[in-house]
Amino acid sequence: MLSAVIFGIAITLSAAKADEVTVRTGPNTVRRVTGEIVEYNAEVLMVQRTGRKESFEPITIESFVTTWPASYTEGRKKMASSQWQEAIVDLREAVADESRLWAQRQIIADTVRCYAALGEYQKAAATFKVIYRNTPITRHLSVLPIQWWVDNSNAAELETLKSWLRDIPPLKLAAASRLLTSPLRREAQQSLQDLVLDTNPRIAILATCQLWRDEVVQATPETVARWEEKLQRLSPDLRTGPAYVVAATLARQGDWQDAAELFLRCPILFGNQHELAAQSLLAAAGSLEKLDRHRQAATLYREIITRFPKSKCASQSQQLLSNLDPS
Template sequence: MIARDTRPTGHWMPLTARCRSAALVGVCLFTFGVETASAADRVTIHPEGTSSAITLVGDVIDFNRRELKLQQKTGAGLRYIPADEILSVETYYSEAHRRAVREFAAGEIGLAESSFLAAYADEHRPWVQRELLAALVRCARRQGQLAVAAARFLQIIKSEPATRHWSAVPLIWAPEPVSADTRDAASVWLSHNTEAGRLIGASVLLQDPAHGAVAVREMKQLARQTDPVISSLARAQLWRLKLTPGKTTPNELRSWRDEIARMPADLRGGPYWVLAKAHELAGDYEQAAADWLWLPTVYNEDAVTTVHASLAAARALTRLGRRDEALTLYREVASRFAWSPLAGEARAAMRDAHETTDASSPAGG
């Protein structure tokens, strides 16, 4: 086992259980075992200053990263519940929505996308529509459709600027190919009327030869914004500019780690990838592997960055001589992330490892 620096604790929550952390709020959403949309929603909360949880019954009117609005069935009227008091929300999802979740969990991304779109067309609750859009962002990202993912995320922001779905924002952390059409779209996003649009555009073009200077300037402005989600993501994006050997100091990397610890847990994946890469460039493969492994073991929000981290961790472990651990990770990438082009690289690494082992074995076994 590799030694790990202090980091957030948590556990991986599969999408099949319909339990995912939301931006700034840890919330589990479960489907009822009913077939009609008339069933009431159930919101379990732990109010500040109380010793036990209570469950409220009614209709969720809206839900963002600040609060949930519940129309109670008891005649008590509309109740505003702070997001940090919410333990769970139970609601009804359509058959298309439930089917999409199953397909997504099975890695059938094309089918899941079609089912999510069908569910979106029939869904009339704005807060559930935003959840479906977040799922569609993730489908597009897994299919390499960055521009589509960005357009869908900006639909979420238009519907609710204080969205709890910031974990779905399609930013670039690990290197990935960007098409000319996407770069052209990103140059337009740099002038978007929302900070989210400008953040996405600057992320795509941060190291672009033609638009990089403008993107860096915009990212620095976003890093000074008062919204902590925008500013923290923008500062972490700027770390990408220091990913060259000798560009960071140990004190700087410690400050990065401290800043990541202050972020909501569901936004830490990309910043952890950058931190790990900086440790690798500094020759600290042990710490790089530990930080990269945080994504596949704890994080479940950005699968595109997670698969990059898993593969990078396997390579770091190989350099440390921990070939069995690396081989286990390669197998996980090939199976858990079969939809990703990087799964092919993992399978190739597994073949190379087996060939190396065979070549070093004595003749005759």
């Protein structure tokens, strides 16, 4: 059991009952399937029904309802209020309370999110490896601390990140993303170029999109159009980071309105990616300031301070807000 190691969801507290999966069958049609979810990874969601199993592509899954341990429910509540350390305690208990492997992986993925939100990246990485060892075709790549913005404050982590470059592909990807604007830029670029050829297509596409960051300054409108087309073909859970790069490029080109709108989609659609959501709101506020929409920018700065109080973005927002309104 995974509990022996480091340790759309709907949460149900009633007695165990059949799982229900809502599958998109057309532009305006869905199908509801009941049974027991026996596997859920990046390639398949499998439901055991009476006398047979049915498999569905994850991209067609609208939502699912299952019965979770009460400890997981408590952990999720604490995550919703940014009580990351307290949530980790509940999530550890939930892994022990849960017997389904796919569900254990989901709980462990939330634990990774908590560590990433706390800035404890080594623990996030070690915990993610538990998921990867169980199934390399994990659907939880989005919880990794992958960096999509310019941040030169990773110097203290250089040795750790260098070791990740020699680790499993997902950690190699995370390390390269955080080293791309560091003195180890060349090593990061080479690692990303290697990962573009990875046999896992989800890792390969994220590595490809990471390399877009090198093109932001020289990108033409045609380049942006090509990237936007690629965005639409990405799995929704992988779209946020690449969308941030596109928005940053639009901002670089002076298209502040489109940049602000795209930056804002990231935290609205994918607010569970804590660090990226905060960065996206901060960048959106900056774009709004360029449009002289200072009141709206101030609203976003306050939202960052409220939602992400311990983040670097919150400190920056406090300073920017005081510049807008000295009182």
